[in-house]
Structure formats: structure tokens, C-alpha cells
Amino acid sequence: xxxxxxxxxxxxxxxxxxxxxxxxxxxxxxxxxxxxxxxxxxxxxxxxxxxxxxxxxxxxxxxxxxxxxxxxxxxxxxxxxxxxxxxxxxxxxxxxxxxxxxxxxxxxxxxxxxxxxxxxxxxxxxxxxxxxxxxxxxxxxxxxxxxxxxxxxxxxxxxxxxxxxxxxxxxxxxxxxxxxxxxxxxxxxxxxxxxxxxxxxxxxxxxxxxxxxxxxxxxxxxxxxxxxxxxxxxxxxxxxxxxxxxxxxxxxxxxxxxxxxxxxxxxxxxxxxxxxxxxxxxxxxxxxxxxxxxxxxxxxxxxxxxxxxxxxxxxxxxxxxxxxxxxxxxxxxxxxxxxxxxxxxxxxxxxxxxxxxxxxxxxxxxxxxxxxxxxxxxxxxxxxxxxxxxxxxxxxxxxxxxxxxxxxxxxxxxxxxxxxxxxxxxxxxxxxxxxxxxxxxxxxxxxxxxxxxxxxxxxxxxxxxxxxxxxxxxxxxxxxxxxxxxxxxxxxxxxxxxxxxxxxxxxxxxxxxxxxxxxxxxxxxxxxxxxxxxxxxxxxxxxxxxxxxxxxxxxxxxxxxxxxxxxxxxxxxxxxxxxxxxxxxxxxxxxxxxxxxxxxxxxxxxxxxxxxxxxxxxxxxxxxxxxxxxxxxxxxxxxxxxxxxxxxxxxxxxxxxxxxxxxxxxxxxxxxxxxxxxxxxxxxxxxxxxxxxxxxxxxxxxxxxxxxxxxxxxxxxxxxxxxxxxxxxxxxxxxxxxxxxxxxxxxxxxxxxxxxxxxxxxxxxxxxxxxxxxxxxxx
Numbered sequence: 092x093x094x095x096x097x098x099x100x101x102x103x104x105x106x107x108x109x110x111x112x113x114x115x116x117x118x119x120x121x122x123x124x125x126x127x128x129x130x131x132x133x134x135x136x137x138x139x140x141x142x143x144x145x146x147x148x149x150x151x152x153x154x155x156x157x158x159x160x161x162x163x164x165x166x167x168x169x170x171x172x173x174x175x176x177x178x179x180x181x182x183x184x185x186x187x188x189x190x191x192x193x194x195x196x197x198x199x200x201x202x203x204x205x206x207x208x209x210x211x212x213x214x215x216x217x218x219x220x221x222x223x224x225x226x227x228x229x230x231x232x233x234x235x236x237x238x239x240x241x242x243x244x245x246x247x248x249x250x251x252x253x254x255x256x257x258x259x260x261x262x263x264x265x266x267x268x269x270x271x272x273x274x275x276x277x278x279x280x281x282x283x284x285x286x287x288x289x290x291x292x293x294x295x296x297x298x299x300x301x302x303x304x305x306x307x308x309x310x311x312x313x314x315x316x317x318x319x320x321x322x323x324x325x326x327x328x329x330x331x332x333x334x335x336x337x338x339x340x341x342x343x344x345x346x347x348x349x350x351x352x353x354x355x356x357x358x359x360x361x362x363x364x365x366x367x368x369x370x371x372x373x374x375x376x377x378x379x380x381x382x383x384x385x386x387x388x389x390x391x392x393x394x395x396x397x398x399x400x401x402x403x404x405x406x407x408x409x410x411x412x413x414x415x416x417x418x419x420x421x422x423x424x425x426x427x428x429x430x431x432x433x434x435x436x437x438x439x440x441x442x443x444x445x446x447x448x449x450x451x452x453x454x455x456x457x458x459x460x461x462x463x464x465x466x467x468x469x470x471x472x473x474x475x476x477x478x479x480x481x482x483x484x485x486x487x488x489x490x491x492x493x494x495x496x497x498x499x500x501x502x503x504x505x506x507x508x509x510x511x512x513x514x515x516x517x518x519x520x521x522x523x524x525x526x527x528x529x530x531x532x533x534x535x536x537x538x539x540x541x542x543x544x545x546x547x548x549x550x551x552x553x554x555x556x557x558x559x560x561x562x563x564x565x566x567x568x569x570x571x572x573x574x575x576x577x578x579x580x581x582x583x584x585x586x587x588x589x590x591x592x593x594x595x596x597x598x599x600x601x602x603x604x605x606x607x608x609x610x611x612x613x614x615x616x617x618x619x620x621x622x623x624x625x626x627x628x629x630x631x632x633x634x635x636x637x638x639x640x641x642x643x644x645x646x647x648x649x650x651x652x653x654x655x656x657x658x659x660x661x662x663x664x665x666x667x668x669x670x671x672x673x674x675x676x677x678x679x680x681x682x683x684x685x686x687x688x689x690x691x692x693x694x695x696x697x698x699x700x701x702x703x704x705x706x707x708x709x710x711x712x713x714x715x716x717x718x719x720x721x722x723x724x725x726x727x728x729x730x731x732x733x734x735x736x737x738x739x740x741x742x743x744x745x746x747x748x749x750x751x752x753x754x755x756x757x758x759x760x761x762x763x764x765x766x767x768x769x770x771x772x773x774x775x776x777x778x779x780x781x782x783x784x785x786x787x788x789x790x791x792x793x794x795x796x797x798x799x800x801x802x803x804x805x806x807x808x809x810x811x812x813x814x815x816x817x818x819x820x821x822x823x824x825x826x827x828x829x830x831x832x833x834x835x836x837x838x839x840x841x842x843x844x845x846x847x848x849x850x851x852x853x854x855x856x857x858x859x860x861x862x863x864x865x866x867x868x869x870x
Contacts, residue, residue, distance in 0.1 A: 092329045095345050097319030100299075101126040103349075104319075111350070112358035115166075116317075119217075120173020120189060120205075121420060121688065122427030123162040128501045128561055129428065129591055135162050135372040135689065136420055136429035138385040140175060141667050142685025144191040145388035145707035145759075147798045147816060149204040156208025156216075158380060163214045165369040169356040170215035170261060173425075176202045176249045179668075179711045180225035180740060181722045185636040188421040188667035188686055192710035193741030193756060195245055196813050196837050199252025206257040213363060215356050218253050219263035220298060222246055222280055226725035226732070228636045230556075231301070233727045234268040237734040242269075243841040244738050247284065252836065254289050260355050261294045264313060266301045275302045281312035294348045309337045314345040373430035378690055385687035385694035386703035391760040392681040398659055399680050400701030400762055400793070401619065403443060408613040409436055410653060411453035411623035411646070413665045416461075418625060419691045421667065423562040423633020428497065429689040435623050435663065438692025442700060451613040452598075453622075454606045454645040458629045460566040462499040462533050462593035468518035470494045471578055478518040478594060482511035499533065499593030501561075504585075515582040516594050520573045527599040531568030534592035535560050536583035538567070543578075545571050553588065554634070560590030562633045568595050603645040607652045620657035621699075622650050625665030631686070636725040639717055640671045650674040663695060669713040672753065683709070701762055706796040708759035708861070712742050715753040720745060743810035746862055757800050757813075757861030763791030763823065767799075767866035770858055778852030780814060780833040785858055785867065787829055789821040796820045799829045800861055803838060805854035811862070812837050 098104045098113060105113040118124045121139050125131040135158060137143070143155055163171050175186070179193035191198040206216040223235035223246060237246065253259060262285065265274040274280070275297050285291045296315040302308050305323050308316070309331070316322040331337040350359060357363025370376040391399060401407070419432035440448045465476045472479055473494055480500055481492045491507050498518065502508055516532070530545070532538050535553040539546075547569060554563040573579075573596075581594060614620035624646040630637050641647065654660040654677040661680040664670055665687075675681065682705065687694045698705035714720045721736040721744025739747050742756035770785040783801050798818050804811040817831035839848045859865035 092324070092342070094349055095315055095328070096322040096325045097315070097317045099320060100318045110360040111353055112362050114169040114353060114356060114358050116170045116172060117163065117166065117168045118424045119159065119171040120175055121425055122429070123159060123166055123168055123171055124427040125166055125168070129499050130495055130497045130501060131428055132166060133372050133430045134427040135377055135381065136427050136432070137381060138388060138688040139188045139421060139667050139686040140191050141188055141710050142385060142388045142687060144197065144201050144710045145390055145685065146384070147197065147708050148387070148818060149200065151384055151387065152201045152204035153208040154380065155384060156205040157212070158377070160209045160212035160214045161369045164212065164366055167365050168214070169358055170217060171209060172217045172219065172263065174202045174205050174216065175219055176253060177220055177224050178246065178249065178740065180734070181725050182640055182669040182711060182714065182720070183637045183723065183725050184225055184668070185227040185631060186421070186423065186633050187711070188631045189425050193712065194710070194813050195248035196252070196834055197710065197816070199249035199256070202249060202253045203257040206253060206259045210257070210260060213355070213357055215260035215352060217261040217263050217296070218250060218259040220265035221250060221262050221285070222265060222274060223267055223269045224265040226636050227634050228725045229727050229730070230634070231266040232730060234271055234731040235734065236270055236731050238737060239843045240841045241734055241737045245740055248836065251289060254285065254291050258291070259293060260352050261296055262291070264295055264297050264301065266298050273303065275313050276304060276307040276311045278311040286312055292348065292351065294352045306331055306336050309341055309345070314348050372689070381688050382690040382694045382697060383703055385685070385690060386697040386705060388685060388707040389694070389698040389705040390683040390707040390709055390758070391705055391762065392683050392754055392758070393675065393678070394760050394762070395679045398619070398661060399682070399699060401699045403700070405447065405618040407439070407443065407448050408617040408620045409439060409448050409450045409623070410610045410613060410620060411649065412456045413623040413625045414450060415452070416456070417691045418627055418665050418686055419688050420686050421631040422628035425633070432689050433692035435665070435692040435695050438694070438696040439699070441693070442696040449613060449617070451610050452601065452606060453610060454603045454649050455600060456644050456646065457627050458643070459563070460529060460531070460533065460568055460595045460597045462497070463596040465497055467521050467596055468498055468594065469521050471517055471519050476521070478516050481515045481517070482508060483513045483515070484510055485512045499591055502592050503589045512585050513582055514592060515580060516592065517578065517580040518594060520575065520577045520579060520596060522573065522575050525572060525574040527570055527572050529568035529595065529597040529599060530571040530573065530579065531566060531595040532581045532583070532593065533566040533595050534564045534583070534590050536586050536590065536592070538581060538583045540569070540579070540581045542571065542573070542580070545569065553590070556634050558634055560588050563635060564591045566595050568597060570599060603648065607645070607649050610649055611652050611656050614653045614657040614660070619659045619661060620653050621661045621663060622653050623663045623665060624650060626668070626670065631667055640669055640714065641717070642670055647673055651677065654678050661699070669711055671716065675753070701793065704762060704795060706759065706761045706798070708757050708798050709754055710756065712745055712752045712756045713754040720752070721748070739810045742862055743812060746811045751863070755861045755863035758863055759798070761795045762793040763789055763795035765795070765797050765860065766790045767858065770867045770869065772856065772869060775835070777850050779835050779838045779850055780856065782833055783815065783831045783856070783858060785829055786826055787819065787821070788826040789823050792823055794820070794822050797829065798860070799831055800859060801831050801833055802857040802862060803851070803854055804857060805851040809840055809851060814838055
């Protein structure tokens, strides 16, 4: 029984009597973070999942899986908790950056490549969150309601593809309920579909703290409860087995699956040998890989008169807060401690030279201020970059003092922090000259902040919802003038709940009017103005959904003002999910970069200059306004969220409605143009499409990679759907033949009365660059 619950937050129990090692798990999916939420080992920060998916390239996901496997080996981690293969149902979803796309076929195939590569090196993957975790509002209690047809054809589909094609060694059950039954207790989904119908032989684990029952969850097919050591199963599972309310056969099956996982990852009988000499996160090898992966997935949304690629000999005004405060990752359990995040200003200046790039700050973008970068603070005792942490007991006696390389810590109330009644963070400010800053703290608690000329006390509350002290900690800051070497001390009282604590030293607040005026002046004097805008972890985070797709702050006004005076304007959108672009008609080019990971700025520069071809295609349909599209609200009503759009999700629903979005799923211009001809179709004996071949010619002046998309529009009431895609590289003037294998699993309909699949045999085939640019139609 002990083996069926976690040993702690991120490991499983060992048993020497059977040669079972303790298996180590780590959050993913865009980096192997390790067991410490902040301040742990430096790890590779990959481009976010939707940016990787924008490559539409299985090889790119294979390479990402290989990097993660090597990172796991370097950290002696057996299982990486990813990929996230929930769908982009509503563009408001706060955690969409962790998931691949709105389409079940694209998501399933890319997830399979990721899983296969990870597990090829003996590192287990965890397909999550099974099932229906497409949004974050009330995620631990919400009941997701959908028809059996919607369940089968849309939300189970990417998991079915991943399980049947790549067999992830673990699957993670979600927090939410599905049609009235908690995911951890869902016998129909876990046992009937996943294990029996699909033949899944791996471990089904709970999301952290998701398991609330014993009999129901154990009988449903849940195999492992996380985290430990105390769980509902450790409390009463043995008694329930003895009483006969949980069968011994079920327990035996859970244990067999756990031991099979241990055998697969090298933790049973013969302990695995961990390799040495793995490339470090900041090594040139990793930097090249991550720069290339990020840049190749970036999407050229608009490009008038070949504004892109940029020219090396032109003059540029780089404008906007995101140019210096470049967002490399979203908030929540997926975040890692990267060795660096290259800003766009550094990346573009390094590529073009300081004489060609002049930076002008933009408007405010963040509501919650980030922890200060270690380079701006020093330990007052050692002089090293970072901070000093001291903890005191109830009597005020010093219990412990240590240096931290980062300006934040995880107060999990265990280990060296277990007996702390008060925690003190201190640092000296490492600035070249005196200036005004926003000085404060991050994380919940009763704080006192002291520095020369300032002594203030205040309360920072927990963010509402689960993990509010960990994944979305609030901040508080005050305008203070600081001088070089000035000491800052912040102390906070013990709280009941775990939390993240940190120091904040941020840029002084500027008025939007001043920022826009300065940006406009800079834009008048150059050949091209590059305005960098985007979301922040306030909008793209675990545990909270967005309320609007509008850019935060006055970023839209900034773009409009620059476009009004600049000769040419390029907008770089540093966001992972759709944004509204009221200024779209007024600018010459738009590059959608996602959250590019640790090499962000260098990757953006490479895409803008064409050093790496930005051949990405959108993985989510962009609405032209709020409250548009087949699915919008993520707010449950009386505890339930109905997926009323049914199988008409994303581009399917947009196509069905006849309404045009701002940008279609699959859209992406690249840097060249293409011509299509001579399409041929191969069918199976039952009439379904096996493959499509089409000739494409690069009719532009730049090399390119074309992504040929095949859609099937069945007769009757069935929605259109992507059934396959293929890619090929071509030089200017070159013609290539692209072969696209088409998946039969997208060419069937679930008959709810018969509880069975029916093949879809007749309909129209659309071939092109997306539903907004169909080149060939075959009835």
C-alpha cells in the first residue's frame, strides 16, 4: 500500500527488499525544474509548448523531447511531468501556453513525438491533464460537461493518439470532474477507455492533491496518489481492502503498473547508470538548439512589401517594455530557473550593432512585479550577487543564515525553514548611480520593509485559488530613491500556508503619456520602428484565466502612436496566446513570437533578420474581438462549465459559422510565397483518405518551408477537421512534391446510440496553407 502514494512532493517510495529505487519526478513540460519551485538548479528553459507546436514539425518536438530527457538525466530524474495535451478551447485559458494547440490531431501527433523522444532515453513522460482541464477558473472543483460525441471526437482524441502511438509511461488525472464524476474517480475514462479499450499499461497518477476519496478512486483505476507522504490512501486504503470495499485484484494491478514504470525508467532490480558530460543549460550547444527551435516556430502574421526580413544596414528604433522585460515563460508549476533570458534589446543589439539600434522604453505592462534580477542586488555579508536570508525563532534568536543566488526562496516550512517564526531577506542595491525605483516584496504575509529614508509595514494577501502563494504570488512596492550599495531589509512573519518570498526592485513608474511621447520622437528619426508588446505572467499563468485578449496597459496606444509617425512599423508580439490588434491595418509587419524561452532575444533577432526562417503556423485561431468564436467563457455557472460548442471547437466552429477571424488556425506567411498544383488523393477500401500529394513551388525570393494542410469537410452536420499535414523545404523557384499521410482517426464519427465509431467517407477535401488560404478544393 505504501508504494501507491508519493514519498514526498516529487518522489516515490523505495523498497530495498525488491530492489526498488526511489523514483524522482519533476514538473515540466518546458524545462526539468526539479523539486524546488524557485532557487533550485539552473535548467534549460525551452520555448513554450505552443511555440514549439507552431513549427508544425514532428522533428522539432523530437529534439525538444531529447533535450528534456538529457536535462532529466543530468538531474537524476526518472519522470518528467509533461506534455500537457489539453486543447486550446477558449483563448482566455491562462495555461494555454503549456498546451500545444486547439486541434486534436496536431496536438496528438506533436505530443507523440515529444513522448517518444523522452522515453527513448528511459525517462518517463506524463500525458496530462486527463481530462477536460482546458481552463483554470475553479479548476479544482469545476464540473466539465460535454456530450459523449464531443468527449470522444475532440478531448479524448489527442490522448488516444498519444497513448496508441507513443504509450506514455504515466498519465496524470486532472483536478476537475467530467460529467459529474471527478477525474481521479472516473472509471469510464480511466479503466474502460484508457486501460481496457486503448490497452494502456502505464501508471495513472493524480494531479497534486487532486485525490479526495479512497474507495472510488482506487476502484476507478487510479494507480498512484500524489504527493505524499500523507494521502487519503495512506490513511484508510488498507482498511478498505481488508473490509472488501476495494478489491485485492485492483491493488495488485496498481502495484504491477508501478513496478513496470520502475523497470522502464531503470529503478527496479538494477539501478540505472546516469550519464556524465551532458551539455549544460548555458552551453553553446543548448543555446544554438533553443534559439533555432524558438525562431523557427515564430509566425509572420503580416508582411507588407517585404518589410521582413530586416536589413542589416538600416536604422531601428526598438520600443516597448517587453524589449527589456522579455517574457520567456509563463507562470505556475512549469516555470524553471533558467541560466538567463536574453532580452530582445540585447539580442537585436548584439546582432545588428549598437549603432543601428536605439532603445526607448514603453508603457507599463505588469500588474504583479517580478522578483529582482540577482545582478541588481548583492549579499550584504559576502558581496556576492544574490541575497542574504536569515530566519529567527519565536524568541527572536537567529536559527540560520545563508546566501541565495536568486532573490527569492521557497518557504515550504520544511528543512532549514521549518522552525522559522520570522524570515528576513536583505541585500544591497547594485546600481551605478542613485535613482528612483519601485522597492518592495513578493509573496504573501505581513511584511516590514526598511531602507534609508523608508520604514513601512504592509500585508500581501494570498492569490485566490489553489497554489496562490506559489504560482501567482502578489507583490507590493513603493517608490523609493536608492543609492549604490544601499541596504534593504525585508522581514515577514510565519504563515500557515507554503509560499514564495522575494525582493522586488523594479523600474520607477512612468506615465503612459511620457512613454508614448518619447517613443513617437524616437520613431520619427529611423528607417524602421520595432515595437515590442505582449502579455506577462499576470495573463499567462497557471491558476487564473484571462478576462480579455486586449494587451495590458496602454500598449495599443503606444503602437498606434508609433505607427502614425514611423516610416515603417514592425510589431513583435511577445505572447503565447491570441491578442487583439486594433492597430493591425496601420503597421507593415507583425511577428508573433510566443514565449521563446532562455534564448528569447537572440531568437527574435534571428527571425526578424531571416537567420532562422520564421516558418511557424498558428496553432490557435485569433479572434478579431473579445467574446468572439465558438467558445469564450471559462467561468463555470453553479460549479459547471458546459462545452456547448460541442465538436465545433476552434477553426471548426469558425468555418461552420462563416465568420472570418483575425487570423486562422494554420496561418503563417513565412518570408516567401507559394504556388500549388497537381493534387492527387489515395483512398482506403472503405473510402477514407489515406494520403494526399500536391506539388508546391517556391515563387518568392527567399528560401522557405511550406506546411501543406489537408482538411476534410464531411457531408451532413459534421464539422470540418484537419486530417493531415506535411512539410517540405524549397529554394526560390524550386518545385517539390509534398506527401501528406492522413489520419483515419479524424475521419470518423462517434455514434452515441450505438456507442461506436462510424467512418466518414464522403465530403470535400481542402488543400492549402490554412482555411484562410485554400489553394485546391476536391469534391
